Amino acid sequence: MPEVVLVNTNRLRPPVAPVGLDYMADLLRAQGVRVRLVDLCFEPDAEAATAGRPSDVDPVLVGLTLRNTDDCYLASGQDFVPEFRRLVELARRHTSAPVVIGGSGYSVCPAAILQATGADYGIAGDGEVPLAALTSELARGNDPQRVPGLLWRDAEGVKGNQPWLGPLEDLPRRGRALLDNERYFSEGGQAGVETKRGCDRECIYCADPLGKGTRVRARSPAQVADEFEALLAQNVDHFHLCDSEFNVPAEHGSAVCQELIRRGLGEQTRWYAYATPAGFTGELALAMRRAGCVGVNLGADSGDDRMLAELGRDFRAEALWETARACRDAGLVFMYDLLLGGPGETRRSVALTIETMKRISPDRVGVSLGVRIYQGTALSRLVQREGPTAQNPNLRGQVEDNPQLLRPVFYVSSALGREAEDYVAGLVGGDPRFFFPTTDSGTEAYNYSNNERLVEAIQQGYRGAYWDILRRVAEGD
Ligand code: B12
Numbered sequence: 001m002p003e004v005v006l007v008n009t010n011r012l013r014p015p016v017a018p019v020g021l022d023y024m025a026d027l028l029r030a031q032g033v034r035v036r037l038v039d040l041c042f043e044p045d046a047e048a049a050t051a052g053r054p055s056d057v058d059p060v061l062v063g064l065t066l067r068n069t070d071d072c073y074l075a076s077g078q079d080f081v082p083e084f085r086r087l088v089e090l091a092r093r094h095t096s097a098p099v100v101i102g103g104s105g106y107s108v109c110p111a112a113i114l115q116a117t118g119a120d121y122g123i124a125g126d127g128e129v130p131l132a133a134l135t136s137e138l139a140r141g142n143d144p145q146r147v148p149g150l151l152w153r154d155a156e157g158v159k160g161n162q163p164w165l166g167p168l169e170d171l172p173r174r175g176r177a178l179l180d181n182e183r184y185f186s187e188g189g190q191a192g193v194e195t196k197r198g199c200d201r202e203c204i205y206c207a208d209p210l211g212k213g214t215r216v217r218a219r220s221p222a223q224v225a226d227e228f229e230a231l232l233a234q235n236v237d238h239f240h241l242c243d244s245e246f247n248v249p250a251e252h253g254s255a256v257c258q259e260l261i262r263r264g265l266g267e268q269t270r271w272y273a274y275a276t277p278a279g280f281t282g283e284l285a286l287a288m289r290r291a292g293c294v295g296v297n298l299g300a301d302s303g304d305d306r307m308l309a310e311l312g313r314d315f316r317a318e319a320l321w322e323t324a325r326a327c328r329d330a331g332l333v334f335m336y337d338l339l340l341g342g343p344g345e346t347r348r349s350v351a352l353t354i355e356t357m358k359r360i361s362p363d364r365v366g367v368s369l370g371v372r373i374y375q376g377t378a379l380s381r382l383v384q385r386e387g388p389t390a391q392n393p394n395l396r397g398q399v400e401d402n403p404q405l406l407r408p409v410f411y412v413s414s415a416l417g418r419e420a421e422d423y424v425a426g427l428v429g430g431d432p433r434f435f436f437p438t439t440d441s442g443t444e445a446y447n448y449s450n451n452e453r454l455v456e457a458i459q460q461g462y463r464g465a466y467w468d469i470l471r472r473v474a475e476g477d
Pocket residue numbers: 010012013014015016017018019020021023024062063064065066067068069070071072073100101102103104105106107108122123125126127128131190191192193194206207208211212240241242243244446447448449466
């Protein structure tokens with residue numbers, strides 16, 4: 001029986017389970033492949049864990065996942081690629097099998113990461129079908145160059161195929177059987193579940209369409225409910241949905257809720273979702289609450305209509321008021337995420353946004369200052385038009401010698417001035433409803449990567465979305 005080794009390289013705390021490895025294992029196993037997991041998240045010594053080989057067969061390949069290239073915050077700027085490169089080298093040293101890389105982080109800049117790490121292959125986008133195909137080709141000694149999403153290197157540089165964008169409904173039942181989901185739950189506080197992949201919205205900065213596709217591909221409501229049940233059977237009952245937006249499209253979100261309600265899962269589980277304020281109706285909010293949803297994280301971005309248009313959003317500030325009403329009426333706690341500093345941002349638009357948030361008063365407001373730029377987005381094309389990166393006054397971060405934007409670069413409109421951070425901090429004014437990481441205060445408040453406050457709260461028994469755990473801790477709830 002051919003064997004594949006899958007390695008989770010994400011060691012951040014609190015631990016977030018690499019859901020994609022569970023999903024890929026389902027298809028590999030259905031095709032008769034043995035799957036072995038090396039989970040470096042729970043291994044204090046990466047070297048020993050990578051070297052250990054409790055198996056008598058040589059694997060067909062070793063696959064490493066890269067979830068985050070960096071923490072995506074200007075204030076902290078943690079870059080995870082150097083550590084990933086080290087782990088790829090380690091894997092290389094301990095096996096002669098081809099080393100394959102993939103993941104949500106990998107997929108935002110696949111060619112540059114393949115070059116930077118020296119792995120044999122990369123798979124951009126979805127992993128299930130491509131990894132199963134690659135395994136089968138390599139096991140049979142075939143040339144794998146027709147595998148969808150595959151990237152490889154030759155004398156001319158990196159070559160690649162288009163990602164796999166097939167229907168998710170045809171993939172096998174999600175057994176959630178590779179990872180130690182119970183341990184992830186007890187140390188990480190919630191488990192990821194995906195009801196669909198891809199997003200057809202046109203927000204100028206977003207990386208999700210790059211990695212997940214610009215068309216929504218859904219699992220059926222019954223498949224989603226089966227997955228909830230598979231996790232419940234492992235004593236995991238708090239979930240965070242991994243969809244870009246739960247209400248895109250709203251009909252699918254609503255159908256999922258009906259199925260969860262029909263199976264009585266609304267009483268047995270608590271879950272959180274990302275959603276867009278565009279068309280977030282009271283009816284959907286009520287259905288979500290009855291289906292077990294307790295909290296929603298909404299990408300509001302701005303409270304200024306002009307900025308919402310600049311960012312390519314398909315709603316205006318009025319929708320933020322309506323969404324707030326829908327959440328409150330349904331009994332959902334909700335957070336608005338802001339993305340400040342984008343093209344066209346001025347001190348005035350920022351002030352209006354913070355003022356609007358204070359008036360709407362969501363349970364929490366997450367403030368990001370600086371928009372991470374990804375190659376392939378409309379924002380990266382706009383930046384290109386603005387002239388040479390190193391001289392662009394609107395850019396901060398790794399502006400030198402970084403053409404593919406792999407190392408983090410952020411857009412902070414120069415109209416905000418050099419003291420943009422202080423300006424925003426002054427407007428927020430220490431309001432406890434706001435998570436605003438500043439370089440002075442430390443970024444712990446709103447950065448989930450190695451967040452000790454969260455780790456402790458989860459140890460004490462808190463469960464749920466991280467923003468809601470932090471909220472409850474602060475409110476003594
Ligand atoms: C849900 C989510 C969260 C939740 C997770 C909840 C949970 N229990 O799962 C929370 C809120 C905790 C969170 C936190 C963070 N997140 Co987040 N998150 C997401 C989101 C929406 C879904 C991730 C997911 O699980 N998807 C579902 C799985 C099935 O997809 P997948 O992991 O991509 O796996 C597939 C493929 O990538 C591939 N694949 C995966 N591994 C491998 C390995 C191999 C070998 C191969 C071949 C293929 C392969 O196959 C899989 C199946 O098709 C993504 C955006 C998105 N739409 O993907 C952002 C995203 C991953 N997060 C991101 C970030 C930055 C973070 C934080 C660092 C933010 C912060 N500073 O606090 C933290 C990191 C936390 C941590 N410990 O790692 C960024 C990463 C961007 C980047 N530049 O790398 C993303 C892409 C969002 C974005 N567009 O900016 N996140």
